[in-house]
Amino acid sequence: MNYIGGLLAQITGIGNIRTRNIFIPLLIIIWLVAFDLNAQMKAGYRFGINLTSMSIKKNGINIETQTPVGIQFGAMYEIPFSRKFTMQSGFLFTSKGTDYRIDSTDYSIAPAYIEMPVHAVYYFGRRSFRVSFLAGPYFSSAFGGYKIESNGFQELTLGRGHDKDLRYLDFGFDFGTSLNFKGYVFSIQYGIGLKNISPKNELIMKNQVIGISIYTLLKPTH
Numbered sequence: 417m418n419y420i421g422g423l424l425a426q427i428t429g430i431g432n433i434r435t436r437n438i439f440i441p442l443l444i445i446i447w448l449v450a451f452d453l454n455a456q457m458k459a460g461y462r463f464g465i466n467l468t469s470m471s472i473k474k475n476g477i478n479i480e481t482q483t484p485v486g487i488q489f490g491a492m493y494e495i496p497f498s499r500k501f502t503m504q505s506g507f508l509f510t511s512k513g514t515d516y517r518i519d520s521t522d523y524s525i526a527p528a529y530i531e532m533p534v535h536a537v538y539y540f541g542r543r544s545f546r547v548s549f550l551a552g553p554y555f556s557s558a559f560g561g562y563k564i565e566s567n568g569f570q571e572l573t574l575g576r577g578h579d580k581d582l583r584y585l586d587f588g589f590d591f592g593t594s595l596n597f598k599g600y601v602f603s604i605q606y607g608i609g610l611k612n613i614s615p616k617n618e619l620i621m622k623n624q625v626i627g628i629s630i631y632t633l634l635k636p637t638h
Contacts, residue, residue: 456495456496457493457494457495457635458494458496458599458634458635459491459492459494459633459634460491460599460631460633460634461489461490461491461632462488462489462490462491462492462506462508462629462630463488463489463629463630463631464488464603464628464629464630464631465487465628466486466488466511466625466628467483467485467625467627467628468483468484468485468486468511468512468513468514468625468626469481469482469483469624469625470512470513470514470516470609470621470622470624471620471621471622471624472619472620473619473620474618474619479516479518480516480517481514481515481516482514482515482516483514484513484514484515484526486511486512486513486625487509487510487511488508488509488510488511488627489508489509490506490510490531491506491508492505492506492631492632493505493506494537494633499539500538500539500540501537501538501539502536502537502539503535503536503537504533504535504537504550504633505532505534505535507531508530508532509529509530509531510528510529510531510556510625510627511526511527511561512527512528512529512625513525513526513527513561521565522565522566523563523564523565524564525561525563525564525582526561526562526572527558527560527561527582527613528558528559528561529556529558529559529586530556530559531554531555531556532554532555532556533552533590534552534553534554534555535550535552535590536550536552537550537594539596544597544598545595545597545598546595546596547593547595547596548593548594548595549591549592550590550591550593550594550603550605551589551590551591551592552589552590553587553588553589553590554588554590555585555586555587556585556587557584557585558572558574558582558583558584558585558586559574560572560574561582563581575615576615577615578616578617580615581615582613582615582621583613583614586609586613586623587609587610587611588607588608588609588610588622589607590605590606590607590608590627591605591606592604592627593605596633599632599633599634600630601630601633602629602630603627603628603629604627605627606624606625606626606627607623607624607625607627608622608623608624609623609624610622
């Protein structure tokens with residue numbers, strides 16, 4: 417199915433964001449930007465792609481899924497606790513989803529999320545070039561997206577009712593590794609959803625994402 421077309425429409429349809437679902441994350445972002453950051457904190461911007469899929473079961477039977485490409489971007493923050501141990505967090509726009517078939521019908525689903533990772537990071541190496549391992553939870557809220565079915569292209573419906581496509585909230589666990597060269601970071605991580613995001617009783621759907629990204633972590637200048 418034409419997942420790329422759905423993804424492009426998803427990006428251009430950001431104006432349809434449900435305000436109530438991103439109001440609190442936006443307030444936090446504004447607060448972080450406006451706040452006089454501690455001299456030890458590092459911050460930057462993150463851009464990357466997602467190799468995104470889902471674990472899907474219908475009535476206990478595994479459904480085969482494919483791995484389309486999504487995008488991610490946003491702001492990152494790092495708070496050091498020692499030279500080797502830090503915490504990284506931030507706020508990201510991230511698109512997820514998958515292609516699958518049930519009862520001879522093809523489906524393509526592409527939800528968009530505002531996501532907050534909270535990662536513990538352990539560094540090896542010198543300050544100028546370091547390798548790190550990261551692990552920690554993520555929390556996200558869907559605000560839109562699109563699906564493609566046999567009857568065409570439609571906007572996702574979100575909520576807890578059986579007539580909805582997906583639930584709003586998701587959480588899971590990330591782990592991965594990165595290379596940090598003087599504050600410029602290349603990262604690969606795997607995120608596994610722990611929450612069933614399907615509101616339908618017969619379906620279990622959990623996000624699975626391989627994220628590949630480049631971002632900066634630099635001390636703010638005053």
